Amino acid sequence: MWRPWAGRVRPAAGWATMIRVENHTTRPHHVAIVGSGPSGFYAAAALLDAAASEGPDVRVDMFDRLATPWGLVRAGVAPDHPKIKSVSAQYDKTARREGFRFFGHVHLGDDPAEPGVVTRDELLERYDAIVYAVGSQTERRLGIPGEDLPGSIASVDFVGWYNGHPDYVDLAPPLDTERVVVIGAGNVALDVARMVLLTEADLRATDTADHALDALVGSGVREALICGRRGPVQASFTTTELRELADIDDLGVVVDPEQVPAGIADDDTLAKGTRRNLEILRGFAESGPDPDARQRMEFRFYRSPVEIRGDGKVEEIVLGVNRLETDDSGRTRAVDTGERETIPTGLVLRAVGYRGLALPGVPFDEDTGTVPHTEGRIGEHSDDHRREYVVGWIKRGPTGIIGTNKKDANETVRHLLADLAEQTPVEHPDDVEDWLRDRCPDLVDQTGWEAIDAHERGRGEPGGRPRVKVVDRDELIKVSRP
Numbered sequence: 001m002w003r004p005w006a007g008r009v010r011p012a013a014g015w016a017t018m019i020r021v022e023n024h025t026t027r028p029h030h031v032a033i034v035g036s037g038p039s040g041f042y043a044a045a046a047l048l049d050a051a052a053s054e055g056p057d058v059r060v061d062m063f064d065r066l067a068t069p070w071g072l073v074r075a076g077v078a079p080d081h082p083k084i085k086s087v088s089a090q091y092d093k094t095a096r097r098e099g100f101r102f103f104g105h106v107h108l109g110d111d112p113a114e115p116g117v118v119t120r121d122e123l124l125e126r127y128d129a130i131v132y133a134v135g136s137q138t139e140r141r142l143g144i145p146g147e148d149l150p151g152s153i154a155s156v157d158f159v160g161w162y163n164g165h166p167d168y169v170d171l172a173p174p175l176d177t178e179r180v181v182v183i184g185a186g187n188v189a190l191d192v193a194r195m196v197l198l199t200e201a202d203l204r205a206t207d208t209a210d211h212a213l214d215a216l217v218g219s220g221v222r223e224a225l226i227c228g229r230r231g232p233v234q235a236s237f238t239t240t241e242l243r244e245l246a247d248i249d250d251l252g253v254v255v256d257p258e259q260v261p262a263g264i265a266d267d268d269t270l271a272k273g274t275r276r277n278l279e280i281l282r283g284f285a286e287s288g289p290d291p292d293a294r295q296r297m298e299f300r301f302y303r304s305p306v307e308i309r310g311d312g313k314v315e316e317i318v319l320g321v322n323r324l325e326t327d328d329s330g331r332t333r334a335v336d337t338g339e340r341e342t343i344p345t346g347l348v349l350r351a352v353g354y355r356g357l358a359l360p361g362v363p364f365d366e367d368t369g370t371v372p373h374t375e376g377r378i379g380e381h382s383d384d385h386r387r388e389y390v391v392g393w394i395k396r397g398p399t400g401i402i403g404t405n406k407k408d409a410n411e412t413v414r415h416l417l418a419d420l421a422e423q424t425p426v427e428h429p430d431d432v433e434d435w436l437r438d439r440c441p442d443l444v445d446q447t448g449w450e451a452i453d454a455h456e457r458g459r460g461e462p463g464g465r466p467r468v469k470v471v472d473r474d475e476l477i478k479v480s481r482p
């Protein structure tokens, strides 16, 4: 029999190269994927695709610390972007394939005595390989005084709150403020700014978690001020997200014409996407905000947060005014001019980036917040981790769009398959599921998740919403066991 992967350890080109199998065995390989976001699902699909063609017989068990799969597609992507969230249909398809199992409420941790926790060593005993797909679970810090005052909130928490992530249900952001200051000039900054400004009708059509929906509808917010450290040229918004602002009901967009002067988009040394963004921003600067709009979104570039102030809660933020300097390598950086602006506000949303968290027993680079690897293989950096791999944000950092994770996962899986072909499968006990159920009393399996999914969609139907999310852990368990 001819199989593509066996016979060499590090294929230089595509894994489909046909090579004779040296160590064929009839026992299937079992792969544990930790994390059920896009990267985990793309890795699972690539493994099952290989198994379905001429690859090794591979079974996939996917674990998530939450009861629900899809990672940031459920708990990150903005609720007013249902089309983007609909990518989850692909993941459902993968989940229904033979050889795939989902186990929610299983946390990869370090204390096996803690209910719901399994350890790396325990997985290595039972699986031929582990793929870490855990994303970037925390925030980058600003490192300024007042950052931890009540009312200064990381976008990780705020986004989790409105998307119904069970960890953030009790956040209670102070929305009784007229102005929200958003720090950051990327898509997450735009998402959170939009979410605090959307009209009631727009919000009620989404799957925003009910606790957040009520708070946002009743909020006193009229303005979101988006502050970018550098200029409009360096901002990392995507064109679609900028362009859609013009179509949002009751929203006036404010851009200072001096910050985005006429002709700024004509520089043909700039990337096409950047030039399109500059044209859109320039359009906003020229037209000015709709005078009838009740809500206002203002972009203010060349501003860095210097201090957040208040008596027991956020009352104002001090911004430093920057100018740009380009160094010899062509890198543009913001330099403080010493000038200051003080802006009254009750809510500061910090959207300056996500950051990975170290996993127990797994190498971690503190500088980048990622797991060191070579094309997804952790074993290239540490002999003790020869059967461990990474995909997605924990592999390459919090960049790129959902689709970027597919190419990234394919790269890792290509190497994983080549390595599996060199390995004799480990003894994978038949009773892994019993072991898991014993260790994780709140376990939610694929059938349980499908029950949650159907329940949420059903609850959404009468109001014309995609779903009404269940956010309470106990209720999730109850619904998963009808």
Ligand SMILES: Cc1cc2nc3c(=O)[nH]c(=O)nc-3n(C[C@H](O)[C@H](O)[C@H](O)COP(=O)(O)OP(=O)(O)OC[C@H]3O[C@@H](n4cnc5c(N)ncnc54)[C@H](O)[C@@H]3O)c2cc1C
Binding pocket: 034, 035, 036, 037, 038, 039, 040, 063, 064, 065, 066, 069, 070, 071, 072, 073, 076, 077, 078, 081, 084, 106, 107, 108, 109, 133, 134, 135, 136, 137, 159, 188, 191, 354, 391, 392, 393, 394, 399, 400, 401, 402, 403, 405
């Ligand atoms: C606010 C926001 C909005 C975004 N909007 C868009 C958009 O509109 N369009 C777009 O293309 N991209 C968007 N993205 C980017 C996209 O969400 C990411 O590219 C993608 O989710 C990264 O996938 P991932 O699998 O690496 O991580 P994640 O999606 O974060 O998935 C990681 C999973 O691992 C689980 N996990 C973590 N630790 C453990 C553990 N110890 N044990 C068990 N499970 C664990 C988590 O619960 C989670 O389910 C957005 C990102 C953010 C933050």
